[in-house]
Amino acid sequence: MNIQACYAVFLREILILKRRLKRQIAGMTVSPLLYMIAFGYAMGDAVRFDGHTYLEFLVPGLVAMASMTQSFGIATDINVARFYWFIFEEFQAAPISNAAYVSGEVLAGMTRGLLAICVILAIGLGFGVVLDYGPLFWLAILLNSFVFASLAVGLAMLVKSHADQSLLTNFVITPMAFLGGTFFPVQRLPEWAGTLVKLLPLTHASAAIRATAFGHSPPAMAYLVLLATGVVFFWLALHAVNQARD
Amino acid sequence: MISVRGLKKYYAKTEALAGIDLEVAAGELFAYLGPNGAGKTTTIRILTGLTRLSAGQASLNGHDIEKQPLAAKRQCGLVPQQINLDSELTVGENLDIHGRIFGMPQALRRQRTARLLDYVELAERRDSLVKQLSGGLKRRLMIARALLHNPRILFLDEPTVGLDPGIRRRIWALVKRIQKDGTTIFLTTHYIEEAEFLADRVAFIDRGRIVAVDSPAALMGRMGSWAIDQVGDQGMQTSYFKSREEARSMAAGQETEFTLRRVNLEDAFLALTGKRVK
Structure with missing residues (x-):
C-alpha cells in the first residue's frame, strides 16, 4: 500500500473537515444535547441503573452511537464527492491501490467519530457527568469507528445514487442506534430480542464503552467481535472499490 | 504512445463502443470528433x-490498461x-x-505547482478557494492539475465545453503550448473549429465506430476546398467545389441566396455519416 497516497486521501477529507469545523461541531452538538436534556437531565434520579443516574448511563451510550453515526457519515461525504463533485474520478484515474484509498477514507471517518466523541464528553461534563475514560474506553471507540467507517466506505462504493445511501442509513444505522444498547440495557429485552441485538456490532461497542466508563472490566468478547467485524467490512470495502467503475 | 485494438463497451445490452482501433504517436495532438453520445467520453474513461x-485491449506508452x-x-x-475540483x-x-496521490515528493510538488500555476496564469490565485474561481479559471486549474505529475499523455475530454469564445481561444493556446512542450494529447470535442485548429489528426466517431482518421486538411480535402450553402424547398443543400472560381461560376447562375465558404470538418463528417456533429 502506498502510504503517501493513503495520507493524501485522508488529508483531503481533513482539510474539508477543517473548513467546515464550526458547522460540523454545531451539527455534532445538537442531538446529544437534546438527548441529555430530554432523557437524562429531565429524568433526574427517577431512573437508575446499577447505581448510576440515567444521565451517567446515557453518556457512554451516546458515545457509542456517535462513534457509529459520525464514522458512518463518511459515506455521505464520499457520495457527494462521487455523484455531485465527481472528485472520486480523480482517485479512480490515479495510480493508487484500493487499500490506500479505503484506508484513507476509513481513517477520515474514524477522525470524524473521535471528534464527535470529544463533543459529547464535553457536553456531558457540562451536565456534571465525569466517568472513567481510560485506554480500553478509547480502544472500544476506535474499533467501533473502524467497523462503521469501513462499512460506510464499502456501501458508498456500491450504491448507485445519493438517495440509495439515505435509504441504507435509515434501514441499517438508525435501527441500530436505538437497539444497540444506547438508551437502555439490552438485558431488559425479552430473550429472543436480546439474542438478536447481540448480532449488532453497536451492542458490543456500547457494552464495552459503558463497562470501561463505569470502571468495570469490559467483556473481551466485545473487542474481538468489533475487530473481526471491522476486518470483514474493511475487506469488503477493498473489493467494493472496483464495483464503483462503470 | 496510445494503442487501441478492438475496443468494445456494452452498458447492459447497449453497445457504446463497437470495436475501436487507433494508434496515437508520441507528441501528436489527436482529436476525437463526434456528436454527443457517439462514444468519445466512453473511450477516454476506459483509457x-x-x-x-x-x-479488446489498449495500452498507454506500452503499459496495458x-x-x-x-x-x-x-x-x-x-x-x-x-x-x-x-x-x-x-x-x-x-x-x-493531486501531487501526493501521484507520489510526488514535497520539493517537486512545490516546484511543479509554482511552475504550472505560472503556466496557466493562476499564480496569484494560489490561495483562493476554488469555489471563488470562474468556469474558465477552473478549467485552467484542471489542466494544471492534470500536468502536475508530468504525464506523457494528456486526455482532454471536451475541454472548452460551456466556455465563452474568448476563454476557449485561451485554452486552445494553452493546449498548443502543452503539445509543443512534448506531451501527447488526446482530445475529444464536438466543436468543429476546435478540432480543425488544434489537431494533427482527427478521428470521426459515430455510434461507437471510427468512420475516418486523417489530418484535418486531408479529411476536408475529400470534399473539395469551397462550399456553397443554399436554402431551398428541401432545406439546406450544400455543393462542394475544388476552387473558389469554380464555386463562383456555379453560383453566378443561381437566383436563390447562397453562402460561399471554405469546406470544414463538419462537411466531411456529414458526407461520411449523413449527420452533423452538433
Missing part, C-alpha cells in the same frame, strides 16, 4: 481507468468533461493533494 472495457493499470495511469493526466479547498491545496 484512463474510470470505466471497464468489455472487449487492464494488466498494468497503475503503470498505465502513471503515463496520463486527465481533464474530464465535468469540473471535478474540490471547491472547498484552495487552488494550491487541490494541486498538493
